[in-house]
Amino acid sequence: MFKRIVVPLDGSRFAEAALAPARELARAGGARIQLVRAVPPHGLPNILPGFYTDTIGGDGHQADVERANDADAYLHTMTDQLRRAGYDADMALAIAAPGAGIVEAAALDHADLIIMASHLRWKVPATTGASATLDVMVRSRVPLLAWRVNDIAEPEGGPDGDERLSVLARAESPLVVPLDGSPLAEAALPTAEALASAFRLYLVLVRAVDRPERQDEARRYLADVSAVVEGRGTHVTAVTGVGDPFDVIERVWREQSGGAIVIASHGRLGAHGSFFGSLTARIIEELEAPVLVVRP
Numbered sequence: 001m002f003k004r005i006v007v008p009l010d011g012s013r014f015a016e017a018a019l020a021p022a023r024e025l026a027r028a029g030g031a032r033i034q035l036v037r038a039v040p041p042h043g044l045p046n047i048l049p050g051f052y053t054d055t056i057g058g059d060g061h062q063a064d065v066e067r068a069n070d071a072d073a074y075l076h077t078m079t080d081q082l083r084r085a086g087y088d089a090d091m092a093l094a095i096a097a098p099g100a101g102i103v104e105a106a107a108l109d110h111a112d113l114i115i116m117a118s119h120l121r122w123k124v125p126a127t128t129g130a131s132a133t134l135d136v137m138v139r140s141r142v143p144l145l146a147w148r149v150n151d152i153a154e155p156e157g158g159p160d161g162d163e164r165l166s167v168l169a170r171a172e173s174p175l176v177v178p179l180d181g182s183p184l185a186e187a188a189l190p191t192a193e194a195l196a197s198a199f200r201l202y203l204v205l206v207r208a209v210d211r212p213e214r215q216d217e218a219r220r221y222l223a224d225v226s227a228v229v230e231g232r233g234t235h236v237t238a239v240t241g242v243g244d245p246f247d248v249i250e251r252v253w254r255e256q257s258g259g260a261i262v263i264a265s266h267g268r269l270g271a272h273g274s275f276f277g278s279l280t281a282r283i284i285e286e287l288e289a290p291v292l293v294v295r296p
Helices: 019-029 061-084 098-108 132-139 189-199 212-231 245-255 279-286
Strands: 004-008 032-038 089-094 113-117 144-147 175-178 203-209 236-242 261-264 291-294
Touching: 004 019, 004 098, 019 032, 019 061, 019 113, 019 144, 019 189, 032 061, 032 098, 061 089, 089 098, 098 113, 098 132, 113 132, 132 144, 132 279, 175 189, 175 245, 189 203, 189 212, 189 261, 189 291, 203 212, 203 245, 212 236, 236 245, 245 279, 261 279, 279 291
Parallel strands: 004 032, 004 113, 032 089, 113 144, 175 203, 175 261, 203 236, 261 291
Antiparallel strands: 144 291
16 A cells, blocks of 8 residues: 655645545555645746755745745645644645646655646636646656545545545445556556555456457456456456447446546657547546556
8 A cells, every 4th residue: 555645735725635535545554645835936937846945046036935935834734734633744845837846746755646636627727738637647657646626525624624434435436447458557456456455445347449349358358357356355347348448438437336447557648748649648637536547
């Protein structure tokens, strides 16, 4: 299970929603939570990542210092709330563009998971570039959980409330693992199995094929994988479907009342940073499920 979890915050309630699964995973595996806030320097949106010092020069220096001080105070408040609730928590402030700052903080902390609250692309105004979540996915080799804010119900008392109801994994909501027959896709299985064991869940393995006549082959493949996973102690069901992989995965996720989708990815987007051409990115940006991206 995960031992070092990074949660990027920007001062908004939206970003703070990622604390719910972070707390749940921390309770399950004894993980430490590191809160990170990246503050872009005034006039230098593409500055190389670096942690805050008091030597920022040039125009906007005073504004940078004030924004950094405000962000530092906010992080201290959130970290103290987690510590009072019994969590092992720390914080890091980066003067950097958000994606670069988050990736740098995760690398320096030797994190094994980043959790980010993530918008669905069709729920926000159209943009031409990749979202912050996809930016981090491309830049970092650390597994990434894109968390859907609508999936969270905060306990009374906020982050330091007595939260015991599961928000990440419910017994009736299995983990869905897309497979395509490749070692890359199968790299998601160990992480999915660990989560299933920790939260007493089962896995739904799904494979899409482009023609009906290929379904028998797909079923045999999933049966072989299922036997291996079952042999390691995790209950599995397997589903095949004909059609576009995204459409098949979405249909299976809905029909199975799925929880999180656990998928392995090489972390490359399509042309011009768009989600077209990348199944993982499309799932993150279009499907309501929480998505855990494993980076082999």
